[in-house]
Amino acid sequence: MSYFDAASSAPLHSVARQALLASLDEGWADPARLYREGRRARMLLDAAREAAAEAVGCRPDELSFTASGTQAVHAGIAGALAGRRRVGRHLIVSAVEHSSVLHSAEIHEREGGSVTRVTVDRSGAADPAVYAAALRPDTALACLQTANHEVGTEQPVAEVAGVCREAGVPLLVDAAQSLGWGAVGGDWSLLAASAHKWGGPSGVGLLVVRKGVRFAAQGPVDERESGRAPGFENLPAIVAAAASLRAVRAEAVQEAARLRELTERIRARVPELVPDVEVVGDPVRRLPGIVTFSCLYVDGETLLHELDRAGFSVSSGSSCTSSTLTPSHVLKAMGVLSEGNVRVSLPLGTPEEDVTRFLEVLPGAVASVREKLGAPAPRTAVQEDTLVVDALGKRCPIPVIELAKVIGEVPIGGTVRVLSDDEAARLDIPAWCEMRDQEYVGEEPAERGTAYVVRRLT
Amino acid sequence: MSYFDAASSAPLHSVARQALLASLDEGWADPARLYREGRRARMLLDAAREAAAEAVGCRPDELSFTASGTQAVHAGIAGALAGRRRVGRHLIVSAVEHSSVLHSAEIHEREGGSVTRVTVDRSGAADPAVYAAALRPDTALACLQTANHEVGTEQPVAEVAGVCREAGVPLLVDAAQSLGWGAVGGDWSLLAASAHKWGGPSGVGLLVVRKGVRFAAQGPVDERESGRAPGFENLPAIVAAAASLRAVRAEAVQEAARLRELTERIRARVPELVPDVEVVGDPVRRLPGIVTFSCLYVDGETLLHELDRAGFSVSSGSSCTSSTLTPSHVLKAMGVLSEGNVRVSLPLGTPEEDVTRFLEVLPGAVASVREKLGAPAPRTAVQEDTLVVDALGKRCPIPVIELAKVIGEVPIGGTVRVLSDDEAARLDIPAWCEMRDQEYVGEEPAERGTAYVVRRLT
Numbered sequence: 001m002s003y004f005d006a007a008s009s010a011p012l013h014s015v016a017r018q019a020l021l022a023s024l025d026e027g028w029a030d031p032a033r034l035y036r037e038g039r040r041a042r043m044l045l046d047a048a049r050e051a052a053a054e055a056v057g058c059r060p061d062e063l064s065f066t067a068s069g070t071q072a073v074h075a076g077i078a079g080a081l082a083g084r085r086r087v088g089r090h091l092i093v094s095a096v097e098h099s100s101v102l103h104s105a106e107i108h109e110r111e112g113g114s115v116t117r118v119t120v121d122r123s124g125a126a127d128p129a130v131y132a133a134a135l136r137p138d139t140a141l142a143c144l145q146t147a148n149h150e151v152g153t154e155q156p157v158a159e160v161a162g163v164c165r166e167a168g169v170p171l172l173v174d175a176a177q178s179l180g181w182g183a184v185g186g187d188w189s190l191l192a193a194s195a196h197k198w199g200g201p202s203g204v205g206l207l208v209v210r211k212g213v214r215f216a217a218q219g220p221v222d223e224r225e226s227g228r229a230p231g232f233e234n235l236p237a238i239v240a241a242a243a244s245l246r247a248v249r250a251e252a253v254q255e256a257a258r259l260r261e262l263t264e265r266i267r268a269r270v271p272e273l274v275p276d277v278e279v280v281g282d283p284v285r286r287l288p289g290i291v292t293f294s295c296l297y298v299d300g301e302t303l304l305h306e307l308d309r310a311g312f313s314v315s316s317g318s319s320c321t322s323s324t325l326t327p328s329h330v331l332k333a334m335g336v337l338s339e340g341n342v343r344v345s346l347p348l349g350t351p352e353e354d355v356t357r358f359l360e361v362l363p364g365a366v367a368s369v370r371e372k373l374g375a376p377a378p379r380t381a382v383q384e385d386t387l388v389v390d391a392l393g394k395r396c397p398i399p400v401i402e403l404a405k406v407i408g409e410v411p412i413g414g415t416v417r418v419l420s421d422d423e424a425a426r427l428d429i430p431a432w433c434e435m436r437d438q439e440y441v442g443e444e445p446a447e448r449g450t451a452y453v454v455r456r457l458t
Numbered sequence: 459m460s461y462f463d464a465a466s467s468a469p470l471h472s473v474a475r476q477a478l479l480a481s482l483d484e485g486w487a488d489p490a491r492l493y494r495e496g497r498r499a500r501m502l503l504d505a506a507r508e509a510a511a512e513a514v515g516c517r518p519d520e521l522s523f524t525a526s527g528t529q530a531v532h533a534g535i536a537g538a539l540a541g542r543r544r545v546g547r548h549l550i551v552s553a554v555e556h557s558s559v560l561h562s563a564e565i566h567e568r569e570g571g572s573v574t575r576v577t578v579d580r581s582g583a584a585d586p587a588v589y590a591a592a593l594r595p596d597t598a599l600a601c602l603q604t605a606n607h608e609v610g611t612e613q614p615v616a617e618v619a620g621v622c623r624e625a626g627v628p629l630l631v632d633a634a635q636s637l638g639w640g641a642v643g644g645d646w647s648l649l650a651a652s653a654h655k656w657g658g659p660s661g662v663g664l665l666v667v668r669k670g671v672r673f674a675a676q677g678p679v680d681e682r683e684s685g686r687a688p689g690f691e692n693l694p695a696i697v698a699a700a701a702s703l704r705a706v707r708a709e710a711v712q713e714a715a716r717l718r719e720l721t722e723r724i725r726a727r728v729p730e731l732v733p734d735v736e737v738v739g740d741p742v743r744r745l746p747g748i749v750t751f752s753c754l755y756v757d758g759e760t761l762l763h764e765l766d767r768a769g770f771s772v773s774s775g776s777s778c779t780s781s782t783l784t785p786s787h788v789l790k791a792m793g794v795l796s797e798g799n800v801r802v803s804l805p806l807g808t809p810e811e812d813v814t815r816f817l818e819v820l821p822g823a824v825a826s827v828r829e830k831l832g833a834p835a836p837r838t839a840v841q842e843d844t845l846v847v848d849a850l851g852k853r854c855p856i857p858v859i860e861l862a863k864v865i866g867e868v869p870i871g872g873t874v875r876v877l878s879d880d881e882a883a884r885l886d887i888p889a890w891c892e893m894r895d896q897e898y899v900g901e902e903p904a905e906r907g908t909a910y911v912v913r914r915l916t
Contacts, residue, residue, distance in 0.1 A: 035771035067525030068689030203692030231526030234661030313493035
């Protein structure tokens with residue numbers, strides 16, 4: 001088996017495992033207690049905090065351990081917003097943040113705050129000028145990820161931090177995907193991260209609040225973790241998290257170069273090996289281990305099963321694999337194809353042979369899915385030079401497949417109206433037009449679903 | 459070393475350790491993913507949920523894993539209050555709940571809700587009739603612990619649940635101290651617990667919400683744990699928590715009998731071995747492993763240090779060991795002596811010899827602390843038949859020591875006015891009067907601090 005989904009959760013690093021084992025015996029007591037076992041636990045906790053702070057580049061008393069990256073994000077955003085409540089209740093996030101940030105933004109809106117979701121370009125990158133334009137006198141907080149979790153694109157965090165600093169607005173950076181690779185540059189104010197993304201154990205997040213940042217922890221608190229993360233500290237896991245962060249940092253430069261070469265090979269080879277593929281995300285400013293591409297006329301879930309059977313574990317931002325039946329908000333914000341989407345994220349130490357074998361297996365897997373889906377005959381009816389494709393009740397990627405089948409049947413300049421009630425069609429039909437140099441005219445309400453109108457240009 | 463503070467955190471059970479190790483290798487992937495590693499993680503999570511639900515006596519889909527007992531309590535109270543917001547905003551808690559419950563109550567009050575803190579008797583037990591009297595038409599939720607964490611007294615949970623059920627009010631039970639010993643009886647609606655209290659790992663709590671209970675999770679949520687505990691599941695720790703709960707339950711009856719005998723011995727012998735001691739908590743309706751006593755004229759922190767040097771790790775509810783300088787809210791609510799307080803809570807498997815040795819060491823440790831503190835000469839001035847003791851600026855237990863020294867110097871019927879600015883005096887001077895059959899007249903404002911007036915009766 002080749003596990004290629006490190007961006008969801010990295011396998012436990014050997015150093016994390018060793019540290020966890022050692023501190024199971026030494027670190028189970030309450031570090032707030034005065035007796036021997038408590039003092040030993042306190043020493044372990046202090047040492048872990050110092051090691052983590054050094055890796056982050058902050059003071060130990062600025063760093064709190066939380067129960068997960070998600071809880072760090074939730075607590076960080078709520079506390080920073082409350083701390084600047086007097087300034088205003090405006091929050092800025094990018095449209096491609098992790099769901100934990102977007103969930104916090106939704107709650108903030110529901111409670112009467114306002115939110116600007118900054119758009120990104122087709123590579124998934126935010127623009128510092130757009131952040132600057134979004135800043136208002138009542139902006140309490142801005143949030144930006146260091147790098148995107150679905151496509152690997154690195155964000156201009158230092159520049160956005162500069163823009164925010166000038167306006168006196170704190171920036172919270174979500175460093176979940178990048179902290180193992182290096183400290184986050186720029187003059188940010190708050191930082192959140194998650195240990196199981198860098199090879200640490202689950203159950204540990206980091207929340208850093210720089211001295212001088214106004215912060216008012218929300219919800220019930222206690223005396224633990226500077227009042228920012230209530231509940232008994234998960235000490236063995238904290239020790240393992242800090243130890244593994246040091247360990248992955250020690251090998252980061254070398255491993256980054258190696259993984260970048262492997263993902264570069266996937267970026268280059270996949271479009272050569274598989275027809276009708278779009279590789280998404282910034283080709284240069286990107287994380288070393290992540291590469292994402294989408295395959296036309298492919299159902300993401302079926303492709304994942306094909307790859308799983310062939311021994312590869314990857315994830316997908318296609319609507320077809322999500323419980324909500326909507327495509328990934330990241331791919332949507334980028335305006336790229338979501339159907340047949342595959343994210344490959346290589347764990348540290350991925351052998352080159354595994355990537356070679358993946359490139360051998362992928363073309364057959366995609367072809368097999370396309371063959372299975374190619375069959376259904378569209379019900380079509382000619383109306384002058386307009387063809388209507390009734391894809392109602394059919395799920396991604398069928399509507400696009402049916403469009404592709406009939407586009408040659410209308411004269412150049414003629415149009416195809418695709419009737420669809422699948423949410424993914426709204427994203428994937430325009431993306432197909434861009435890939436195929438056809439004109440996407442727009443959508444119109446229909447008796448049932450929506451009519452997506454495409455004009456044949458070539 | 460003898461670790462006698464299991465009520466703070468129990469040492470990791472061997473079964474928990476084995477299960478944790480096994481699932482570090484099998485359970486690090488995201489259980490929401492469809493590939494092999496994800497499916498394996500999902501199976502482990504499902505199996506852990508079933509095992510935990512069986513031990514609790516609920517349906518698996520009623521049980522969510524949280525990051526700690528504290529988070530289970532916070533999420534449970536907030537969600538239950540919000541779910542019944544239309545009914546009203548009145549919350550009932552006992553005065554001796556764990557701080558996580560009281561912190562939730564404080565937040566609720568700050569946000570405009572109302573809270574009734576039900577009093578307890580001198581043994582620490584709540585009275586179902588008092589709960590019944592506290593119920594109002596706008597009561598949204600009542601909370602009661604299964605047993606007290608500081609003195610071990612068991613609460614009449616089933617009776618209180620019955621009273622609440624009759625009124626249509628859900629009862630949340632905090633089972634943190636008792637779940638390892640057995641399922642919680644009675645018709646409760648929500649339950650919270652914490653794995654590291656029963657020998658499981660830290661980083662895992664349980665929140666049970668019975669079907670039919672109105673519940674609206676507060677704060678940002680995600681799709682994990684039925685939307686009740688956001689963030690990546692701490693799977694290896696969850697597996698270890700469930701496995702160890704089964705394991706401790708299997709030995710619970712036998713071990714409960716054994717530990718009860720040991721704590722019974724401490725309850726009986728300490729007052730014989732150490733003068734001026736009050737053993738607190740219900741002598742019969744109590745947890746097997748906890749016994750708590752307070753020693754007059756003793757500073758809790760110094761006594762803890764003495765015992766630590768002698769190889770015993772215990773905790774204390776004395777003001778002298780707390781960062782807030784106020785005595786334990788539990789001892790305060792019970793109206794018992796807080797000075798020189800010691801809680802002994804025996805972990806599973808505590809050898810009998812350790813208890814024997816503790817009883818050998820304790821008298822000398824108490825005597826040594828009393829000797830150290832006995833020295834200071836009170837500044838006294840005779841005013842007719844009233845003596846004034848100026849203990850301003852002196853910390854617990856000095857004010858009581860000075861009172862005891864001079865009570866013989868006034869005639870029977872005469873009074874001693876103790877001037878003190880130590881918060882513990884408010885609790886400990888009346889408690890001393892009760893222990894010594896003197897009359898506590900009351901407190902009066904003084905130029906500095908407070909004057910506590912005591913009339914000599916014997």
